[in-house]
Amino acid sequence: MTDAYKHTQYPAGMKATIDPESYDTVLDLFDEKTRQFADKPAYTCMGHTLTYGDLDRLSANFAAYLQNNTDLQPGDRIAVQLPNILQYPIAVFGALRAGLTVVNTNPLYTERELEHQMNDSGAKALVVYAGMAAQAIKVQPKTPVKHILVTEIADMHPTLKRVLINTVVKRVKKMVPAYDASRVGSFRQALSQGSRHQYKRTPAGHDETIILQYTGGTTGVAKGAMLTNRNLVANMLQCYEFFGLALKDGQETVIAPLPLYHIYAFTVHCMTLMLTGNHNILIPNPRDIPGFVKELNAHRFTGFVGLNTLFVGLMNNEDFKNVDFSQLKLTISGGMALTLAAAKRWEETTGCKISEGYGMTESSPVISFNPNGYQQLGTIGIPAPSTEVRICDDDGNLQGFNEPGELQVRGPQVMKGYWNRPDDTAKTIDKDGFLKTGDIAVLQEDGYLKIVDRKKDMIVVSGFNVYPNEIEDVLTQHPKVLECAAIGVPSEKTGEAVKVFVVAKEPVEEKELVDFCRENLTPYKVPKQFEFRDELPKTNVGKVLRRELRES
Structure with a gap:
């Protein structure tokens, strides 16, 4: 059971193992691929495209600026706080080429969250979107940040279009709060200054941390997962085996609406699709659904990366x-559970099945995936190549096939540990190198994994385990339910009872939902309470925050 991947039947065209030593560093791979695909489009945003050759040149300019115009040294941390715009890959790859460690930072952070992440990471520099510059300046004195570089949304566009878009965003839409420009530098000017120098390649180790990726912080304080060259190279190669069943090198156009600062989108769009020389269409604001749909009409896209709430x-x-x-040809889902209703509706609408995957920040992130052409709805697919999985009960005993327990994982994509938190690392990764995911799963005899739920979200009704995902999956198949979230609430009679928060498409009576649940669930799983809401609280990447619902 501890080496389930050895027994998994991988589809024809996929390898069961990968060689994480095939590239020493992400930059070795970057240098190779930007040369190989120099004339191919890499990223398009708001109608402007950068080729891989452009990305090579501009990121080298940024690296040269960091090396020649700042006091930053190899290993120092630089935070990148940008939405999905062309500056993001330039800043990230430029920082890596200068030998710095990138701290991916959410542009929607509050002052408190930003201050914590800058202090915890020890970031000495910050590349920030102009809309967040005022906040960054306010937080700076309370952090180690010495350099702030600001960029406006269209800074990579040709002059006339750049001035027009930036003016509309700032003056008409009022999306850029006023800030003191004398206290910050300009990202565009940094690129110009860097172009006068040649950047020097900084030697980096295979096991050197290059990305600090902070967890969402839904359980305790947000922690930085240390992701190394080896971790990211391994996960790139693992994803390549899965995606290669549908996508060909240098021939695909893939929609990128999920935030690049999140590890899911980062690994797909900045790592794996760079490895394959494919074209990413960046969507800066996917919440503007009409604008998003208009952008989709401008492209003959072959891949789409999303999650359940976005599909809906x-x-x-x-x-x-x-x-x-x-x-x-390929629709990828991750980040949260995919409901059967959403999956079926997407296939009916687009003609393309969704391939659901599973991962964690701590595993770079992909652990398993449904191979294209071999999807099993309701599962998270098969373990990635060279990934060992085991299912354990609360006492650490191995569970048999189809027996629920905590999913634990070992592989080359598992992080080095949490930044400056050895105790938390020891609680999460055991002495044998297995990462404890905190998710309850079953391993089917065919090698496919199925997540039952988060350990902490499990509801116990009269001694029976009830998993919220199952309740939600049933209710979202009701024609009048848009989305829902189930939690456990205290009950004198049964210890806990199931309560469901519902966002309805149209008015619906509670009795109708109870009857529907009774048709599809055993009696102890049927919700006892319903609360109707206009929307559910979610993280910035679309995960429903059950914790907030419990506290409401």
Whole structure:
């Protein structure tokens, strides 16, 4: 059981193992691929495209600026706080080429969250979108940050378009709060200054931390997962084995609406699709569904990366069904559980099945995936190549097939540990190198994994375990339910009872939902309480925050 991947039947065209030593560093791979695909489009945003050759040149300019115009030294941390715009890959790869460690930072952070992350990481520099510059300046005196570089949304566009877009965003839409420009530097000017120098390649170790990726902080204080060259190279190669069943090198166009600062999108769009020389269409604001659909109409895309709430939001837009899906070959889902209702509706609308995967920040992130052509709805697929999985009960005993327990994982993509938190690292990764995911799963005899739920979210009704995902999966198949979230609430009679928060598509009576649940669930799983809401609280990447619902 501890080496389940050895017994998993991988589809033809996939390898069961990868060689994480095939590239010493991410930059070795970057240098090779930007040369190989120099003339191919790498990233398009708001109608402007950078080729891989452009990305090579501009990131080298930024690296040269950091080396020649700042006091930053190899190993220092630099935070990148940008939405999905062209500056993001330039800043990240430029920082890595200068030998710095990148701290991916959420542009929607509050002052408190930003201050914590800058202090915890020890970041000495920050590249920030202009809309967050005022906040960054306010937080700076309470952190180690010495250098702030600000960029406006269209700074990589040709002059006339740049001035027009930036002016509209700032003056018309009022999306950029006023800030003291004398206290910050300009990202555009940094690129110009760097172009006068040659950047010097900084030697980096295979096991050197290059990305500090902070967890969402839904359980305790947000912690920085130390992701090394080896971790990221390994996960790139693992994803390549899965995606290669559908996508070909240098031939694909993939929609990128999820935030690049999140490890899911980062590994897909900045790592794996760079490895394959494919084209990413960056969507800066996917919450603007009408604008998003309009952008989709401008491209003959072959891949789409999303999550359940985004799929539902798009499919509820009347114009979405008129998009040209004729070239769509691969739809990837992760970040949260995919409901059967959303998966079936997406396939009916687009003609493309969704391939659901599973991962964690601590595993770079991909642990398992549903291979294209071999999808099993309701599962998270098979373990990634060279990934060992085991299912353990609360006492650490191995569970048999189809017996629920905590999913634990070992592989080359598992992080080095948490930044400056050895105690937390020891609680999460055992002495044998297995990462404790905190998710309850079962391993099927065919090698496919199924997540039952988060350990902490499990509801115990009269001694029976009830998993919220199952309740939610059933209710979202009701025609009047848009989305929902189940939690456990105290009950004198049964210890806990199931309560469901519902966002309805149209008015619906509680009795109708109870009857529907009774048709599909055993009696102890049927919700006892319903609360109707206009929306559910979510993280910035679309995960429903059950914790907030419990506290409400």
